Amino acid sequence: MSQGSNWVFTLNNPTSKIEIDDTVQYCLYQLERGVNGTEHYQGYIQMRSNRCRMSNVKRVLGDRAHVEKMRGSQEEAIAYASKDDTRIDGPWECGLFVKKGSNKRKRIDQCRESPERMAIEEPDLFNAWRSSEKMKKFRSEYMGPILNRGWQLQLTYGLEQEPDSRTVHWVFGPQGAEGKSTYAKWLDSKGWVVLQPASVKDMTHLYGSENVQAHLCIDISRRVDPSHMDNVYEFIEMVKNRNIQVTKYRSYRIRELNQVHVVVMSNHLPDYCKISVDRIKLIEC
Incomplete structure (x- = not known):
């Protein structure tokens, strides 16, 4: 070359x-x-x-x-x-x-x-x-970082629109080194809650204790625990529905009226057996 x-x-x-x-x-x-x-x-x-x-x-x-x-x-x-x-x-x-x-x-x-x-x-x-x-x-x-890759511009445009009650922006990049984690860090600097997959108890607790009215980004590592990956689907549906049940340490329910954006950064395509197809807006790196 x-x-x-x-x-x-x-x-x-x-x-x-x-x-x-x-x-x-x-x-x-x-x-x-x-x-x-x-x-x-x-x-x-x-x-x-x-x-x-x-x-x-x-x-x-x-x-x-x-x-x-x-x-x-x-x-x-x-x-x-x-x-x-x-x-x-x-x-x-x-x-x-x-x-x-x-x-x-x-x-x-x-x-x-x-x-x-x-x-x-x-x-x-x-x-x-x-x-x-x-x-x-x-x-x-x-x-902040330079976010001028094609998929980054596409995602930024989507996030500039008003959030709704269903859409999940799923960024799929199988190769790595495509700027997904850089974008997630930028979202974190803008006040988003950025989490990695964990148990539903841990994710609801962290989101509830940080800022339940903030937009959410799940940054999934390549070697994610399969059980934690399953938990992501349950958790992001809770967040999009604005009805979050927190059961770690003590049990309580968070009910919010504001709509938020949800972004998932992943090396894998979404499993449509675990989430409705119409929820996912797929963005390929």
Whole structure:
């Protein structure tokens, strides 16, 4: 499989701006409309490592992006990604561009290692580097993880709708490393109750003691106890029905009127012998 630092990409029907991470040196892209009327991002992305694979680029841009290794020059790739004739909006830039064969990357590393000296010797480069670093810090501290995979965008859209009394969003990804647990952690930071499969007693107790009015996510590990997996179905039906019986330590019933979202992250498909088909909204990674 080919490796390199310079890539070009197309992303059809984008729903949000591109957010880069620390693996990216520079990215330029714009919103265009093609001859068939499809809106898309056309872009050029430069990775920090010159041994970067296509899969690494797609982790940044999302699985829906069509990615190719750059064939011409950097200038040609940038010109193509910022052409006027099909542009709707943009272009937008992120990071600091490093020209092939230049020592700019070394000088950027020097900004990191000797900021006081570089602020005096190369103030323009230093100020650009400092601005880029501040934006990265802001994104990591205040914006959370980058959730731009196709299934993540689909789930986010579903969760932006009003919850109902039946729908369970079941995210199925058999391979692993597909971003399910990352998404669950993000939900946890947003005030959701995130649990792992356990006994019904334990799950109802934890949900009742944390925040019974909160949305719920069950993050199922690959090697879940089969009996605990069976308990998930009983528990999520209780939560969706808003009629939860807690029997650990003392017995009581929780009856809530508000509707909540329920998300299940799993390496397995739902067992439709244990839950109604019409409850499940299946999202495949």
